[in-house]
Amino acid sequence: MSLLLRWLALVLVLLAGPLAAQEMVAQPGAEAAAQLDYEDWRRMASRAEAEIAERRTSSDRLEEIRTQLAQWRTALLTAQNANSARIATVREQIAALGPAPAEGETEADEISRRRQELAQQLVKLQAPGIAAEEGYRRADGLIREIDRTLRERQADELLQLWPSPLNPGNWPEAAVGFSDTVLRLWDEAAMVWTDRKARAELFDSLPLILALLGVALALVVYVRRWVERFTERLQQGASVRGRKVWSLLASLGEVILPTLGMVALAAALIAAGMTGEIGAQVVRALPLMGFVIFAAAWLGARAFPRVQHEGAVLPLPPERRAEGRFLAVLMGLVVAVERLRSAAMDAQAYSDATTAVMSFPILLTGGLILMRTGRLLHQARDAEDKSYVLRLLLVLARGLTVVGVAGPVLAGLGYVQAATALIYPAILTLGLVTLLFILQRLIGDVWALIVKADEQAADTLVPVLAGFTMTLAALPVFALIWGARLSDLTELWTRFTEGFQMGETRISPTDFMIFAGVFVIGYMLTRLFQGALRTTILPKTRMEQGGQTALVSGIGYVGIFLAALVAINAAGIDLSGLAIVAGALSVGIGFGLQQIVSNFISGIILLVERPVSEGDWIEVGGVQGRVRAISVRSTRIETFDRNDVIVPNADLITGRVTNWTRFNLSGRLIVPVSVAMGSDTRQVARILQEIAEAQPLAILKPPPMVVLMGYTTNQLNFEIRVILRDVNFSISVRSDMNHRILERFKAEGIHIVPPPAPPAEPDPVKTAQTVLALADLVQEERAPLAKRAGRKGQAGNDKGEER
Structure with missing residues (x-):
């Protein structure tokens, strides 16, 4: 029963904590600071310090004191923001007067008097916040001391040795x-x-x-x-x-x-x-x-x-x-x-x-x-x-x-x-x-x-996420079961809601919620604007499809960046303290992320210059295929085998790229044909010309061309050169033309010379034997030469001795 009551109390405290603070601080700003009775707070804090120092104070009394201190701490934390808007305005006014004169320099009397007035006003405005911050630190320290005392007492109770029940x-x-x-x-x-x-x-x-x-x-x-x-x-x-x-x-x-x-x-x-x-x-x-x-x-x-x-x-x-x-x-x-x-x-x-x-x-x-x-x-x-x-x-x-x-x-x-x-x-x-x-x-x-x-x-995902969330929500119950005090959980919740300090700015979960909400709104507006451009505005312009895609993608990146900036500004997050981190990050980019940055810059160049667009049939690095998507880091190419190949954008900028369909889909197809020596060359040329002109995808202006490229002792080499309306169908057209060539040559009695057989793979045993034989031959040739060289050297030495 006590565990159930503690759990219900935890829920009520989490829900009613802000309301308790609102009872002590009814209005924000200067009115909130004015409503706080600092004398009452000092008396209460002094009594709390005295009772905490007294070791005979019961744990229940310490819990009661802690509850009162937690309420004061919440109120003092809220009062720290007293006059914050007015303080910011006064600081801007002081900054507008320019920097204070250096030692030995003077400035106009009117500006000097105004600077002094604003400085005195700033001191008065900051006084309630400073007093609230001092009180907050005092209350927080007393709460920490009570928690430490209660935890020590709890540990002592667990380790207390009673008379053995087995005695x-x-x-x-x-x-x-x-x-x-x-x-x-x-x-x-x-x-x-x-x-x-x-x-x-x-x-x-x-x-x-x-x-x-x-x-x-x-x-x-x-x-x-x-x-x-x-x-x-x-x-x-x-x-x-x-x-x-x-x-x-x-x-x-x-x-x-x-x-x-x-x-x-x-x-x-x-x-x-x-x-x-x-x-x-x-x-x-x-x-x-x-x-x-x-x-x-x-x-x-x-x-x-x-x-x-x-x-x-x-x-x-x-x-x-x-x-x-x-x-x-x-x-x-x-x-x-x-x-x-x-x-x-x-x-x-x-x-x-x-x-x-x-x-x-x-x-x-x-x-x-x-x-x-x-x-x-x-x-x-x-x-x-x-x-x-x-x-x-x-x-x-x-x-x-x-x-x-x-x-x-x-x-x-x-x-x-x-x-x-x-x-x-x-x-x-x-x-x-x-x-x-x-x-x-x-x-x-x-x-x-x-x-x-x-x-x-x-x-599926939704039930799994719901179960995970439910498990996280049950963690406080597990903590209560294993002896955690209710005040420990409320303290964790208080620390969480207070946030953390980054530079001169305190970031709380509310700031994160504001950031997330504003960013989501900006992201949705960006996607809506992209959709309107893609479906309504750009199709009515003369811009080609690749340019439209590049423009829509660029607007998406810019919109997300602007949404992040607006969300940071709305949440009041000060990023000036991240300058050192940004400097270190730039060094890391320069050394470790240079390839990623290179691909990113190349992606921007591709989206702006558009040498390659979505839908083009290109060849890069030995890979041919249709461009399916261009992102800021890589380009996805779909090959003829329906395989996706991810190519870094830097390869498309710095390497050699063949774009078969940049300005149109037409392209040339060359089909080689070899017939036996002695065939009627005019007849072969006529048949090949008829087959080429009968191809539905062939362009007749200029007409297809049949060329006798040369001959050998046993074959005649022809080529069919035809321009297709859509080069994407070159494989199917080549296959169809080869079928028709075989059918016509068979009917006309023309013999096709098969392609030469590939060279046989060398026998490793015979290759080794040949290498050994050559080595022996070289050794036999080197022996007489060495003997001759030795004789000449001996003769030279003899002549030297005679001299």
């Missing part, structure tokens, strides 16, 4: 405490029963009490079967896509209705009036205990269903799933029993030994259940398809096993509070993780129902 010497004292609690409950009921007035009220309320008990019995005992029948009826009337959604929503009755039954039971006991102080605390704990048990049973039924569908996260056999449902109920019972023990015994301030002995059986049971649950989850490791979720669950299974062992061991050694901080948060974490999985599946099923798609739509 038999502590058992009698615990037995006395337990019997004393039972006797107090009995005495409270007996004391009320002896009161005639109380008995009369009981008899008067008996019909209401019996009705509430009947409702409680019906809702707690018989509701499950009724909900199951109701769920079956919904499934029969729902569509295939909606069955999972309606089944899950209807199954929530298994939690809500029995919990209402526990509420009715508590109301019946309260109406009976037979409870005292301790009994009232136990009765008030009944609804939460029931909710925990029923919620645990519901989560177990969803995580370990009786009928397992395909694609289940935990592929387990039926007996293991039944065990999982049983363990889930036991976890709920463990948490409920601990809540009952706390409600009945904590208020009576029993000794640490009594609390340790009474808590140990519950902690031991919880640890054993966690160990068994970890082993059960670990049995899914043999699944063939180990998804990311299943791997996370296996990691969670190992963690549960470790906690299940460490918790009871710590409790047995006397560290009961440390064991409590492990066992129960682990159980709640497991329940929350299961709930997140269930909600994520529900979001996917709802999305599939909305888009009217199959079950695969549950794994």
Whole structure:
């Protein structure tokens, strides 16, 4: 119950924090600073410093002081912007007067007097902001000191050593405490029963009490079967896509209705009036205990269903799933029993030994259940398809096993509070993780129902992003479960909303939202203007298609740049402090990004000069194809084989580029033909001329040309030279003309000379033998020459000696 209340308090604080600040600061600017009572703030801060320095101050009192300081800090932060608009105006006025005269120089008296007046006015305007900033620093420092103190106390409590519950010497004292609690409950009921007035009220309320008990019995005992029948009826009337959604929503009755039954039971006991102080605390704990048990049973039924569908996260056999449902109920019972023990015994301030002995059986049971649950989850490791979720669950299974062992061991050694901080948060974490999985599946099923798609739509982008966002939103709940204080989370939220300092400008999340909103608006306006140009304005001009595309692309880049500048200005972000970063970035561009910059500049040149346009058939670097898209970094070319080739723009500017269709689509096609020697050359030329002129894509002015290029001892070489209307069809035209040439030559009895066979690949063995033979031959030739050279050298030496 405390965890739920803390979570609700967190939401209320996050929503009401700005309102609390507005109560202290009703209006912005100078009025806000004037409304702050700085004397009241100083007195409050002095009292806070005194109580913080006193070590006997309770944690609850420190939390109360911290709340007051947080409200003052918010108000002081808002007051720091007092007179900001007027201060900016005065500074501009001072700047308009020009720089102050240097030492030894003078300026006009009128300007000097005006400068002094503006300087005094600036000092007065800055005074409220300076005072607010000083107060803000003081409040922030006190809050940090309180947080540090509370964290130290929390750590000390976790490490506190109690009497060991395994020591038999502590058992009698615990037995006395337990019997004393039972006797107090009995005495409270007996004391009320002896009161005639109380008995009369009981008899008067008996019909209401019996009705509430009947409702409680019906809702707690018989509701499950009724909900199951109701769920079956919904499934029969729902569509295939909606069955999972309606089944899950209807199954929530298994939690809500029995919990209402526990509420009715508590109301019946309260109406009976037979409870005292301790009994009232136990009765008030009944609804939460029931909710925990029923919620645990519901989560177990969803995580370990009786009928397992395909694609289940935990592929387990039926007996293991039944065990999982049983363990889930036991976890709920463990948490409920601990809540009952706390409600009945904590208020009576029993000794640490009594609390340790009474808590140990519950902690031991919880640890054993966690160990068994970890082993059960670990049995899914043999699944063939180990998804990311299943791997996370296996990691969670190992963690549960470790906690299940460490918790009871710590409790047995006397560290009961440390064991409590492990066992129960682990159980709640497991329940929350299961709930997140269930909600994520529900979001996917709802999305599939909305888009009217199959079950695969549950794994699309929108449900995945929604589940990720939901997981991030659950992080504060995990933090609260594992002992984080509510003030810690509100402090993180405060730091986030305050933003960070960059230069002389404080950037907050609101600035980012303004930046994003203005930029999106500018981006949308740019795209709308581009669409109007592309579809309405430019088609009515004489500009060619490539120029239109270049103009639209250039306007898009300029529009995005201007949208970014306007968004930065609207958000009030000062980029002057990024000058050093920009200088370092320029050096990096000069050394490491020069190729990217070269491609970027080349892309701009292509868009401006337009030597190549979209739709042109070009050849660059041995690649032929049609230009599909030109960006600022690269150009995409689609080859004849329908392959996309990305060419850097620098290659199109610095390399050799052949544009076959720059100004028109016509181009020349050359088809070589070789016939046997002795064929009638005039007949061959006439046939080839007829075939060329019969081609539908051939241009007749100038007409196709058939040329006898030369001859050899066994063949005559001809060429058909024809200009096509569209050179993009050159491959198909070449193939068609070759077919017709073969058909006509076969009918006229003209023999075509096949192309020469490619040269045979050299035999490596023969090549090696030839190389060795040549080496031996060279060696044999070098031997006589060496001998002759030696003789000449000897003769020269002899002559030298004679001389």
